[in-house]
Amino acid sequence: MRGQLPVLIRTSLINTPDIELWPHGLLQARSNHDARLLARAHRVFRRKRDGRYLAAATAAGLAPLLHGWQREPGIDAAIAALAAHRAPPAAIGSPALGLPLDRLQRLLDTLGIDDGYGRETRLPLVAEPTELAFAGFDRYHRALWLQHGAARAWSRMQAAALNDDVVLEAISGYRSHDYQFGIFQRKLARGQTVTAILAVNAAPGYSEHHSGCALDIGAPGEPPAEESFEHTGAFAWLTAHAGDHGFRMSYPRDNPHGIVYEPWHWCWIGGAERSRCDTAA
Numbered sequence: 001m002r003g004q005l006p007v008l009i010r011t012s013l014i015n016t017p018d019i020e021l022w023p024h025g026l027l028q029a030r031s032n033h034d035a036r037l038l039a040r041a042h043r044v045f046r047r048k049r050d051g052r053y054l055a056a057a058t059a060a061g062l063a064p065l066l067h068g069w070q071r072e073p074g075i076d077a078a079i080a081a082l083a084a085h086r087a088p089p090a091a092i093g094s095p096a097l098g099l100p101l102d103r104l105q106r107l108l109d110t111l112g113i114d115d116g117y118g119r120e121t122r123l124p125l126v127a128e129p130t131e132l133a134f135a136g137f138d139r140y141h142r143a144l145w146l147q148h149g150a151a152r153a154w155s156r157m158q159a160a161a162l163n164d165d166v167v168l169e170a171i172s173g174y175r176s177h178d179y180q181f182g183i184f185q186r187k188l189a190r191g192q193t194v195t196a197i198l199a200v201n202a203a204p205g206y207s208e209h210h211s212g213c214a215l216d217i218g219a220p221g222e223p224p225a226e227e228s229f230e231h232t233g234a235f236a237w238l239t240a241h242a243g244d245h246g247f248r249m250s251y252p253r254d255n256p257h258g259i260v261y262e263p264w265h266w267c268w269i270g271g272a273e274r275s276r277c278d279t280a281a
Contacts, residue, residue: 013132013145016081017103018074019054020046020176026134026143027053037063045069045078048178057082081130098127104205107181111194113203121257123202126210128176138170139218145174147212150268154215157245166237171216171224171264175209200260208250214267215247230263238266246270 014021021043029035034053038044041056044065053065054072062079069075104125108114118125135144135151146154154170161168181204187197201207208214218224219234229235242248248269251262 011134013134014043014078014081014085015099015128015130015132015176016074016078017099017128018048019072019078020048021057021078021082021085022046022143023134024056034065037065043082045075047072048176049182085131097130099130101125101127101205104177107177107204111181111184111203113194113198117198117203118206121202121206121259123206123257125205126207128210129174129212132174132212135173136170138172139224144170144172145212146215146268149270150213150215153246153268153270157242157247160241160245161234161237164237166233167220168234168238169218169220171218172209173215174212175207177204177210180204180207180210199258202259208265208267211267213269214250214265216264217266218264225262225264227261227263235263242266 011023011026013023024038024041024044027038027044027046029038030053037056037058040058040060041063042059043057045054045057045062046052047054054069054075055065056063066072108117117123129147132145133148133151135146135154138144158168180201183201184194184197184204187201188194216225217234217238218229219232222229222232222234238247238249246268247266249263250265250267251257251259253261255261
């Protein structure tokens with residue numbers, strides 16, 4: 001119905017440096033064995049670097065989804081995060097804490113990126129939040145994760161646009177450091193150089209997407225993440241109204257970071273997380 005959007009599932013992603021703890025209902029079973037366990041699970045331990053399911057947290061305890069999951073790097077931290085997790089209604093929407101950045105250096109060293117990158121681009125290092133809110137699905141029906149305030153603002157902005165007969169599609173939201181590193185690995189495998197990739201993608205740890213406040217936005221029928229988005233009604237609407245919802249376009253033409261013009265990339269800078277999102281890139 002016009003003006004209505006699906007109600008956001010009131011659930012969260014628990015985030016640790018190596019492992020994410022997903023609500024089971026947002027993951028697709030990859031085998032009959034997985035399906036039986038996921039049906040009984042309330043959380044699934046998912047390895048960040050490749051998306052493999054490690055274990056399922058059920059009423060009876062942790063059940064294996066991958067042989068040797070107990071020896072997985074970061075598993076103790078993930079178990080501790082699950083044990084400590086509390087989400088009473090009063091806490092929903094409070095700013096998420098950031099994960100440590102020490103593990104990030106290994107990824108940057110692998111790519112040959114040193115501290116000079118941050119100085120040259122004037123991009124700060126961005127910590128991943130310890131918790132993210134489910135904000136619906138993106139164009140590809142993948143779960144969209146954002147900080148709680150950003151998720152609410154995105155829902156309101158989508159609804160406002162729809163009331164003006166404009167459809168805003170999410171292309172992507174939160175990305176982990178590992179996900180950003182994977183982008184570089186895939187492009188390097190296709191023969192691109194690190195220098196060429198950095199002209200389009202921020203280095204792992206420097207992307208605004210890590211903050212959980214940034215969105216790549218598209219319009220139906222338009223290719224994702226293309227400069228042609230600026231000629232759509234969706235972009236015209238965002239230019240006029242996004243600021244009313246706390247969003248701003250991060251990379252206009254001739255931006256000081258040396259990032260190519262990205263009319264599709266918008267970041268929420270409103271509310272309690274303003275200082276983090278307003279400096280992350």
